[in-house]
Amino acid sequence: MKAVSAGALEIAYYEAGPADGLPTVLLHGFPYDVHAYDEVTKALAESGHRCIVPFLRGFGSTRFLSEDTPRSGEQAALGTDLLALLDALSIETAVLGGYDWGGRAACIVSALWPSRVRGLVSCGVGYNIQNIAQAGNPAPPEEEARYWYQYYFHSQRGRAALEQNRRGVCNFIWKIWSPTWVFDDEIFDRTATSFENPDFVDIVIHSYRHRFGGIPGDPALEAIEAHLARQPDISIPTIVLQGGDDGVDPPSSADDDAKYFTGPYERRIVPGAGHNLPQEAPTEFAKAVLDLSQKFYISRHAHRP
Template identity: 65%
Template sequence: MKHIDAGVLNVAYFESGPADGPPVILLHGFPYDAHACDAVAALLSAEGKRCIVPFLRGYGGTRFRDPATPRSGEQAALGADLLALMDALDIPSAVLAGYDWGGRAACVVSALWPERAKGLVSCGTGYNIQNIAAAGVPADPEAERRFWYQYYLHGERGRAGLAENRDAFCRLLWMLWSPTWEFDEDTFARSAKSFANPDFVDVVVHSYRHRFGLVAADPAYDAIERRLAAQPTVTVPTVGLQGADDGVDPPGETDEDAPHFTGPYERKILFGVGHNVPQEAPAAFAAAVLALG
């Protein structure tokens, strides 16, 4: 594991592959960590790619450099973190590939700074930029049921529950979101170490409250949030991957994300795969990255 100061964070990350290879940044989601991309990074490194796999803010060995920095989990912060990491590593552009929170960071950078993204692989919701202004519009009852964990975290009971039972809470989400993935205890334990990060609870709770407009943003990211509120299109070449068995964000018959992509775009549905695409289907994930160059 390596560390580098990048923006407001000291980022912990894995690096593999040739130092002069075409860069790929692999980004994990909630409630997972960088180990979700272990197999993908091995496959891509063998193809000559330089793979950077960071722990997001609030996870693993990543730490805030200043104790006074707000522990925000908002989408603009995730995008800014990714941009700062690329700057710190002197990476002008890279293929950005992620899912869940990591997919959101990749989408934000791809939409707002397309010159930094040679291509985008986005899993689950392909267009992963939140429309916070519409957060109060109810979804259908089945979708609302799947989002129970978000509403749970809106209250202090949920915050306390996550703080006291973080491993059990996260293991339950793994099971619900990937019902056909038979992960073993060692696999979960490897990632669960990241949930002991002292900022994990604060960042997670802020994320699920901010996206519903329930808490204030970090003012440092107001300019980015204003740009994201316009729901900017993604112009870079994109592959969207969706697990057919995704228990929280199942693919619909109609690709409602397609209008948000004005560059080359393809959606692929992976059968027998749930929410954690890179860990459940590393070969398919790696193939999508390689297809983008």
């Protein structure tokens, strides 16, 4: 494991593959961590990719550089963390892949700083930029029911559950979000240690409360949130992967997100996979990353021609 000072954080990350390979940053979600990409990085590293897999803010060994920085979990924070990581590692352009919170960070950088991105693999919600201005509009009841945990985290009872029994809460979420994925205690425990980060609870709670517009964000990020409120298009080559058995974001028959992607675009539904798609279906995820270069002519060299 390595670490680098990047923006407000010292970001801990794993790296695999040749140093001069195609930079490929892989981002986990909540409540997961870097181990979601263990098998993916093996496959991509063997194919010549330089894989960088960071712990998001509030997870694992990633830490804030200052006690005074707001422990924000808002989407703009995730996006700027990723941009800062690219800058800190002197990566001019990279392929980005992610799901859940990590997919959101990848979508934000792809939308707002497209010159830094060669291609995108986005899992679950393909266009993963939150429309906070519309957060007060109710969804269909079956969708609202799937978001029980978000409303739970709005309460002090939900916060107390994360503080006192975060492993239990997260283990239950794993099971219902990936109902056909069989994982054992060893697999879960390897990731659950990341939830012991001292900022985990504050960031998770802030993330789920901020996205509904109920609490303020980090003042330093207001301008970026204003850009995101416009729901900017994503113009770079993109492959969206959706787990056929995803218990929280099940794929619909219509691709409602396609309108946000103005460049080369493809959606793939992966049968038998749930929400934690890179860990459940690593072959399909790695193939999507490799297909970006083969189908959309993304150079495998470290710099654009």
